[in-house]
Amino acid sequence: MSKLHFYIFVVSTLILSASQNILHDLSDFSTYIREHLLETKGYEDVLKTALYAQSASLPDVEYLMEHEIVCNACPIFANRFIDKRKKGYPQRYFMDTLDFFCEFIGTRRVCRGYGRHFINVFLYTVDNKYDLTAERICQVLLTAFGCSYGIHFNWSVVIPSGGTERPKLGRNENFTILQLSDIHYDPNYMPGGNGVCSEPLCCQNDQPVPPSSKDRCGYWGDYRNGDSPWHLIENTIKQTKNKTFDFVYYTGDIMSHRIFDTSIEKNSQLASKLYSYLRESFDVPIFPVLGNHEAHPLDFWAPSVGGFNMSWLYRVAADHWVKMVGQDVSETVLAGGYYTVSPKPGFRIIALNNNVAIKSNFWLFYNDGDARKQLQWLVDTLVEAERNNERVHIMGHVPPGTHDVVKEWSRQYSRIVERFASTIVAQFNGHTHVDELRVFYSSTNTSSTEAFGVAFNGAAVTPWGTNSNPSFKYYTVDGSSCVVLDYEEYTFNLTRANSNRTYSPEWYKLYSFKEAYGVENLMPSEVDKVLHRMATNHSLLDTYFRFYFRDADVGTRSGCDDRCKRNFLCQMSTTIYGQECHCRRFLDLYDKINS
DSSP, rough: OOHHHHHHHHHHHHHHSSSSHHOOHHHHHHHHHHHHHHTOOOHHHHHHHHHHTTTTHHHHHHHHHSTHHHHHHHHHHHHHHHHHHTTOOOOOHHHHHHHHHHHHHHHHHHHHHHHHHHHHHHHHHHHHTOOOOOOOOOOOHHHGGTTTOSOOOOOOOOOOOOOOOOOOOOOOOEEEEEEOOOOOOOBBBOOOOOOOOOOSSSSSTTTTOOSEEEEEEEOOOOTTTBBBEEEHHHHOOOHHHTTTOOOEESOOOOOOOOOOOOHHHHHHHHHHHHHHHHHOOSSSSSEEOOOOGGGTTOOOOEEEEEEEBBBHHHHHHHHHHHHOOOOOOOHHHHHHHEEEEETTTTEEEOOOGGGGBBOHHHOGGTOSSSSGGHHHHHHHHHHHHHHHHHHHEESSSSSOOOOOBBBHHHHHHHHHHHHHTTTEEEEEESSSOOOOOEOOOOSSTTTOOOOOOOEEEEOOOTTTTTTTOOOEEEEETTTTOOEEEEEEEEOOOOOHHHHTTTSSSOOOEEHHHHHHOOSSSSSSHHHHHHHHHHOOOOOOOOHHHHHTTTHHHHHHOOOOOOOHHHHHHHHHOOOOOOOOOOHHHHHHHHHHHOO
């Protein structure tokens, strides 16, 4: 069960099983729905959905999630859960419901292993947050579905007015950055293992080996939900050394997608192993950020309440990062997993822990605000950088504009980037496992078409979940302004590498951004030109599609149709999920060419 499937599991639980009796007594279920949806004329749809979902496969349930019915049903059954807890129902009752539902959907060890953590957070929140409402829960859970419950997370950061001139390219010697991302090391990876399993991670040494050779996992990894074996990681690091570079950016995610089997001890050990290996492998400073998979449980970034906390992870990070970065960053790392350093005069790196805003962080039910005051710290740090005439690179794991991040956090972050557009000259992310970029346009003045920021994605080493080849990137950076001048991405064909395990993968340069898109550099104004060209020259979107999957034969097999190209334009021009004004600008231009 992928992370998306777990969202389905949570919401489906709310819809289908406020108690086991509901599934056994559908007349009670129907009555309950009629009481709450009598005025909306929606109860028949809700009932049909619940009846259908009892026999639906998981993809069918995913299809059902696209319907507005879920927005209507979620608060009804969230309220029922809240009410039962407030009436004194014990934890055992909710765990029994979880067990029942896990039997219902299958993949039991995944469902139970991860679902119990959700129950624990949910019950603590109900017991301790006096103003908790069902609408608040559903607003977080269903961020990606555009449900409107009239809930507004009213918090904001204080941003002083001001600004400086945009940076100009200088004559100082350029420097180079290597970006690695999303390694997802799998110590349980078994070449020849099961590549068609029903769990979120295949190729595991405790899964049955399939009889057919075509269903078995490759030696170097597998497109079918296979993560990175250690020999893939070693080979990747070896290849990166074919060019010289001055810094390494690691944009997060160390653990595999075996999300039901994490622990503080396991995660600490694996993080320490990879950080130590990176430090031993490179003789230049390494600047890491935390990925959402570093947490235990996955995505749960606890706010230090009721015995829950993240201090164990922040301690592991601080112990290693001080040595990797070469400066003492322990104070803010221990406070919340973020830091800032200046590796050379006039240049500052700010590393964020934006995983706290990921919508599957169910601690957002408890507190949805500026966790650890991190964004306010970001503003204060940028003010100081502006005062010192420093140029800034921001690193974070999750890209802006994805549906994974709650909207208010994205909105506040976009305000900050807009205000400090002259200071922030580049942003670097990971998480999505695909080669993509995001261009910032004004969220406060939607009539403005000026681009003021760009976020680059480092793609991934793991092939998991996206049918993409492993990759890494080198960025060439102007020595004066710290503006990115170009990047090159390197990859290899996983299918070809797995066809003969006696040979090492044949890495090659996939493309140079400047060469592929005909720009002078990667400043926002130049990347904005690329989006305009894509909207009028659709063959450039075919090129983007090929790079998106890093030339993987599996990922590119279906080609990119009209809908695919339109989606790319919207993804690249959206940095607050659901705010589509700039997306519509490019779609209008796209449609004019089609007409």
